[in-house]
Amino acid sequence: MGSCGAVGSVRARYLVFFQYLGTDFNGVAAVRGNHRAVGVQNFLEEAAKRLNSVEPVRFTISSRTDAGVHALSNAAHLDIQRRPGRPPFSPEIVTKALNTHLKHPAIRYLDIAAMQEAAQHLLGTHDFSAFQSAGSPVPHAVRTLRRVSVSPGPASLFVLPQESRRLQFWTLEFESQSFLYRQVRRMTAVLVAVGLGILAPTQVKVILESQDPLGPTS
Known part of the structure; x- marks a missing residue:
């Protein structure tokens, strides 16, 4: 803590811990000058405006997350x-003020039955080109997926008690002798899209059979 700025004013530094669902965010870092994208940091700094700091409050975040990634x-x-x-x-007071002004968006629950149905289309031996990074150097993309499961996962110790009834954790497991680069990440993303109602279970089969890579950043 030290003096700064206007005579007699005091600047205090605070360490805060926070958790978020990153589905609707472009990662944790602030996005400046782009009104179509928002980072978690933008959200936090908007809430911090209510603290009426002489200088605008800026959050210096310890670690970054990618778009759509959650943090406990x-x-x-x-x-x-x-x-x-x-x-x-x-x-x-800082904790209470920030929590008061941080709106909690409605949490969307996954349709697990639809995810489990969609997962069946991935089982067996297939050309998984659609689930690898474009331009991958592997000579062929045929892999055998022996097992895939979507099941309830244990609650995290980092989840606040008041949030425990709002958050559900699920475990996705894939078993194969080998995987393509980013294959598991992309299969997970597609199954989550099914759970959110963005894709129908049968569309997973269509994506698989297309053998068209989903792109370098999917």
């Missing part, structure tokens, strides 16, 4: 500079 415990620090003569906020 990320960390950041922020500086809050109050007007002259006003003492620093206590950590409890």
Whole structure:
């Protein structure tokens, strides 16, 4: 904690821990000047405006996540500079203020039965070209998927008690002698799209049979 800016004002630094569902975010880092994309950091800094800091609050985040990725415990620090003569906020006040102004979007539940139905189209020996990165150097993309399962996963110790009834965890398991580059990640993404209702289970078979790589960033 130290003096800064206007005479008599004090800037205090806080360490915060936060969790988020990244489905609707372009990763955790702030996105500047692009109104079609938003990062978790934008969301946090918008909430921090209510703290009326003399200088705009900026979050310095310890680790980054990609678009659509969730986090159970990320960390950041922020500086809050109050007007002259006003003492620093206590950590409890900062926590309460941020949580009050952070809106909790409705959590969408996955259609597990649809995911399990879709997974059956992936079982067996197939050309999995559609589930590898474009331009992959492997000579052929034929692989045998022996087992795929979608089952309930254990709750995380990082989930707050008040959130435990709102969050569900699922485990996706794939068994094969070998996988193509990013094959598991992309099969998971497609099955989640089915669970969210974006794709129908039968469309997974269509994607598989197309043998058309999903692209370098999917």
